[in-house]
Amino acid sequence: MKHLFFVLALLICTHTASAQLFSKNKIQNNQNMDKAKWSWGYFLGFNSYDFNFDYHEDLPDIQTLKSIGFSVGLIGNMRVNDYIDVRLEPGLFITKRELHYHTSYFNGLSYNDSDLLREVNSTYIHIPLLLKLSTKRVNNIKPFVVGGFSTAVNLSSNESNPDDNSNGQFRTKSGMLFYELGAGIDIYLPWFKFTPSIRGIFAINDELVRDIDPDSPWTSNIASMKTRGLFINFTFQ
Template sequence: MKKNLLLFGLILLSQVASAQLFSKEKIRNLETDDKKLLSYGFFLGYNSYDFNFDYNANQKDILVEKTGGFSVGLIGNLRVMEYMDLRFEPGLYITTRNLIYDESYFNGMTYTDSDLKREVKSTYIHFPLLMKFSTKRINNFKPFVVGGLSTALNLSSNENNPDDNSSGQFRTKKNMVFYEVGFGVDFYLYYFKFTPSIRGVFALNNEIVPDLDPNSPWTGNINSMKTRGVFLNFTFQ
């Protein structure tokens, strides 16, 4: 899924960029747009989240079934210098991941098919603070790279739920910290600036809340579980 998403994004960016680079059109839209100290906008996007596991013992990997999610948010942009901007992009990111356990996790135990699968719903209120480094504008086209740190509040975490996996509740931590890196292209249209971008996000802290039983088949072998994901955003400024 991530490879297909990245491939789609790269093809999209390359096709539009080629049209801009090789077009004979020389009219520059939004000529003074980049000289604004402050600018605002919004974004819509697609997200694909995964988990990266670190295990205590050598067992079969827990498989993650990913489903595409929806993203929406606002953008505040502060011009620092000609090719550098500070961006704040608070947004809502909704996704679901399913954890698939191998039967070996339940050796010597009575279990059902439903015990081999746990649904992890996540509703993140995401607060990234990013630095954007742009190239020189070419006609109505300007590539950039972006990176920074972010925090997120997971409204679906179940962290304080007294029930754990023995009652069918997989719990994760509410507060998360990430680092983010990505790239994109600004396209200056007649009335607004349109920006497709791809960004990878990687959690810095462990997200799992262990079950009360230290030998739980669902969490006992997990030393750490960290979110990682890919965002495909379309920005309008």
């Protein structure tokens, strides 16, 4: 995922920047748009969440089946200078993952086919604080990179549910911490600024809530389970 993220970011920036750099100067739209100390906007986008597992014993990896989720949120931007901005981007991120266990996790135990599958539904209130570093504006585009830290509350975590996997409940923690890295391009249109961007997020803390049974086939072999994800956002300011 990290390799895909950086390759896509590089291709977006390189293609659009080169197209503008080698063209004649054009009339700039919204020349004073970036001069305001504070600016606001919103974003719509797609997300794809995954899990990164570390294990105690060398058993087959738990396979994560990802899906495409939906994202929506607001943007608050504070201008530091022509090249640096500080951004707050609270949003709602909805996603679903399926965990597929190998039969070796149930060695010596009786199990059904349903025991090999666990669904993890997540609804995150995601709040990142980001530093945006932009290049010089060229005609009507301005490429940038962005990075920072974020916190998220998972409204679908089941952390406080007394039932665990023995009753079909896979539980995750409600509070998460991430670091984020991304890239994008500000495109200045006649009436507003449109920004496509791509960003990777990587969890800092373990998200798994372990079962009551210390020998649980679902959680006993997991040393840590950390979320990672890819965002594609479309921003309007």
